[in-house]
Amino acid sequence: MPRPFRHPAPLELGGAELRDLVSACMDRLAPFLDGLNEQPTHSLDGSHKVARAFDEPMPERGVPFRRVLARLFDRAIPVSLNPASPGYLGYIPGGGLPSTALADLIADVTNRYTGLWMPAPGLVQLEISVIRWFCSLAGYGPSAGGWICSGGSMANLAAVVAAREAKLGEDIAGGVLYTSEGAHHSVAKAARVAGLPRRATRVVPVDASFRLQRDALAKAIAEDRTAGRRPFLVVAQAGSTPVGAVDDLAALADLCAAEGLWLHVDAAYGGFFLLTERGRSSLAGIERADSIALDPHKGLFLPYGTGCLLVKERATLRAAFSETAAYLPPSQEDADHWDFADLSPELSRPARGLRIWLPLWLHGASAFRAALDEKLDLARDAAARVRALPGVRIVAEPELSLFAFRVEPPGMNTAELDAFNRRVLARVNQRKRLLLTGTTLRDPALGEDVFVLRVCVLCFRTHADRIDMLLEDLAEAIADPRG
Numbered sequence: 001m002p003r004p005f006r007h008p009a010p011l012e013l014g015g016a017e018l019r020d021l022v023s024a025c026m027d028r029l030a031p032f033l034d035g036l037n038e039q040p041t042h043s044l045d046g047s048h049k050v051a052r053a054f055d056e057p058m059p060e061r062g063v064p065f066r067r068v069l070a071r072l073f074d075r076a077i078p079v080s081l082n083p084a085s086p087g088y089l090g091y092i093p094g095g096g097l098p099s100t101a102l103a104d105l106i107a108d109v110t111n112r113y114t115g116l117w118m119p120a121p122g123l124v125q126l127e128i129s130v131i132r133w134f135c136s137l138a139g140y141g142p143s144a145g146g147w148i149c150s151g152g153s154m155a156n157l158a159a160v161v162a163a164r165e166a167k168l169g170e171d172i173a174g175g176v177l178y179t180s181e182g183a184h185h186s187v188a189k190a191a192r193v194a195g196l197p198r199r200a201t202r203v204v205p206v207d208a209s210f211r212l213q214r215d216a217l218a219k220a221i222a223e224d225r226t227a228g229r230r231p232f233l234v235v236a237q238a239g240s241t242p243v244g245a246v247d248d249l250a251a252l253a254d255l256c257a258a259e260g261l262w263l264h265v266d267a268a269y270g271g272f273f274l275l276t277e278r279g280r281s282s283l284a285g286i287e288r289a290d291s292i293a294l295d296p297h298k299g300l301f302l303p304y305g306t307g308c309l310l311v312k313e314r315a316t317l318r319a320a321f322s323e324t325a326a327y328l329p330p331s332q333e334d335a336d337h338w339d340f341a342d343l344s345p346e347l348s349r350p351a352r353g354l355r356i357w358l359p360l361w362l363h364g365a366s367a368f369r370a371a372l373d374e375k376l377d378l379a380r381d382a383a384a385r386v387r388a389l390p391g392v393r394i395v396a397e398p399e400l401s402l403f404a405f406r407v408e409p410p411g412m413n414t415a416e417l418d419a420f421n422r423r424v425l426a427r428v429n430q431r432k433r434l435l436l437t438g439t440t441l442r443d444p445a446l447g448e449d450v451f452v453l454r455v456c457v458l459c460f461r462t463h464a465d466r467i468d469m470l471l472e473d474l475a476e477a478i479a480d481p482r483g
């Protein structure tokens with residue numbers, strides 16, 4: 001018999017009460033977790049009704065906890081896309097390691113302050129060691145540094161600000177940055193938030209493998225210089241969102257070095273493949289970048305809410321973000337003791353590094369490496385088998401664990417093929433054991449914009465059985481082109 005909860009729950013919960021509440025949560029979470037394999041990959045039926053049910057006034061008096069849980073688990077949570085599902089192959093998945101929730105529970109209940117080193121030296125230092133693990137993965141040396149933030153968009157934003165500060169200083173007029181057609185929209189957004197006008201972001205075309213064209217970039221830089229503008233930054237892709245393309249990082253590093261530009265690599269999707277041998281080979285040259293965005297809530301499978309910016313020289317973050325205030329303790333003098341407030345836009349922050357540190361200590365890096373290697377294998381296997389289906393053309397090969405394809409039965413024009421591919425997508429998704437997404441991109445083979453389907457294998461729960469389902473569902477979906 002569960003113990004009855006005090007109701008309304010007091011703000012000052014005691015240990016036994018918290019344990020009971022956590023245990024009541026577990027009564028809901030355990031079946032959720034154990035049933036993930038059978039759960040639909042998405043279910044948005046009744047979404048407006050559910051949304052309306054939560055558009056409500058603030059409760060004046062607390063309600064019994066099991067009723068609160070019921071509203072979440074019976075109403076809000078089921079009506080969603082399900083990125084925790086092994087069948088979720090859309091967008092960029094991650095899965096959401098449940099062990100991170102333990103770290104969050106500890107961080108939230110103990111409520112330590114990690115904006116500065118002094119208030120929680122042990123917790124800050126463990127976060128510094130997480131950043132150093134990542135720096136060494138990227139091939140950075142001892143003067144590197146970083147910031148664990150909420151996601152890849154924030155990491156890209158901080159990188160653009162650091163690059164702007166380092167290369168343009170206070171006067172940002174005429175500053176220009178370059179990125180490719182495959183760049184995530186957070187890059188252009190970052191430039192705007194960093195105070196640059198929209199025209200400051202130049203989009204450079206890609207080659208047949210969706211990699212930024214180095215020569216076109218060199219030409220654009222030269223033209224901008226001639227016109228009196230001030231090129232300062234190149235944002236390269238290490239796993240582009242639409243097709244998973246990895247730019248030629250070494251060639252871009254050479255160009256940036258010759259031109260005196262900051263090189264930022266957006267490795268939000270691809271970065272943690274550095275744990276694998278194949279990933280290291282694909283991302284060769286990344287160690288020469290001035291900064292790198294990583295997203296542990298993608299390639300380290302964490303639940304949403306964790307990104308990371310690495311910089312080759314920690315001093316560049318300090319130059320961009322440090323401020324002093326009489327009401328705060330002085331910054332640390334010891335180079336090994338970092339104040340995150342000096343390295344980022346944040347002051348108050350949770351012990352965010354614990355979300356990464358705890359799962360790595362609990363499972364070990366080898367578990368992540370093996371899972372990432374498995375995803376590389378699954379994506380290659382899936383691409384080979386999808387290619388063999390009638391009418392399928394692989395538009396972007398799986399450099400990492402993402403590929404894009406299009407089904408092209410004979411006798412259809414581009415618009416008809418786009419419509420057919422959208423129908424294929426809808427048919428696959430309607431079985432709800434997989435979730436795929438598509439995108440429109442400039443097809444290098446055709447030189448025109450086309451709609452393609454994407455498969456991104458990155459959830460740690462995705463195994464070979466889902467790839468078998470993918471093949472079954474796709475074969476069925478493409479069987480009747482006119483239907």
Ligand SMILES: Cc1ncc(COP(=O)(O)O)c(C=O)c1O
Nearest residue numbers: 092151152153184186241268269
């Ligand atoms: C390559 C890339 N960069 C940046 C982002 C933005 O990351 P976040 O959604 O964590 O802000 C994404 C998200 O999918 C991405 O794929």
